[in-house]
Amino acid sequence: MATMLAPAPRIELAWLDFNGSGSADGSERLSRDSFTRMKARSAVFVAAVLASVLFAFSTVSAEPKQPSALALPKGSPTAPPVAPATPQSNDPCDRDSDGVRALSCGGSDCDDHDRFTYPGNPELCAGTLPDGRSAADHDEDCNPCTVAGLSPDGDDDHDGFVAGRCRNHVRSPGAPIGCDLRNVGYDATSGWVLAKDCDDTNMAVVPNAQICADAHNVRICSSMVAGSFVLASCPAGTTCLAQPNSLGVCGH
Secondary structure: OOOOEEEEEOOEEEEEOOEEEEEEEEEEEEEEHHHHHHHHHHHHHHHHHHHHHHHHHHHHHHOOOOOOOHHHHOOOOOOOOOOOOOOOOOOOOOOOOOOOEHHHHOOOOOOOOOOOOOOOOOOOOOOEOOOOOOOEEEHHHHHHHHOOOOOOOOOOOOOOOOOOEEEEEEEOOOOOOOOOOOOOOEEEEEEEEEEEEEOOOOOOOOOEEEEEEEEEEEEEEEOOOOEEEEEEEOOOOOOOOOEOOOOEEEEE
């Protein structure tokens, strides 16, 4: 008895017209099942690539942005260091190239490593030097006694006294000679010459002026400790009475 064989399953072919011929060439035929599997694998591969890209992007975006050190306010503890004052030249008698010979060569430049310090250079208190350093504690003219320029430099309240923030460091040992002791004082402990105005926002506060610290004490703008207040007590039985100009008087 003859056995009837089941007809072979029909395999439908799909083709992709890669070469634009309009007909299915041998190299372009593939089974529909293979084509379906290929599409599925391609979809999985594309999804995996997209997931990797999205993960990498989200990781980068989530990282906290660190503030630039250069954007920090001037004077911040983490502010970047100020650049050296002057590139040094090869001239042993004018290392800072300011045109003034060094003391060691018989000249008058008291600091041959700083091009913004030499005799005759205008003294400043307010503002900054061309290299960004503060002018308030920089000796521009090689004279420690001159702590500010012409008025109103260093005298914001126009009371005739330069602010205590204006100062110069004395390079040689001992007190400098020729300072105007009405306007500046010398602190032997620190080696600084400092101006004497304790409060450059109030023209009533000048050396020896006093303001109330509390009911029984006053703060005196010292003429000896330049630019600083010292605490003193009112006489017994008196209290400190604040005045309209913000000064204080001990009385009844």
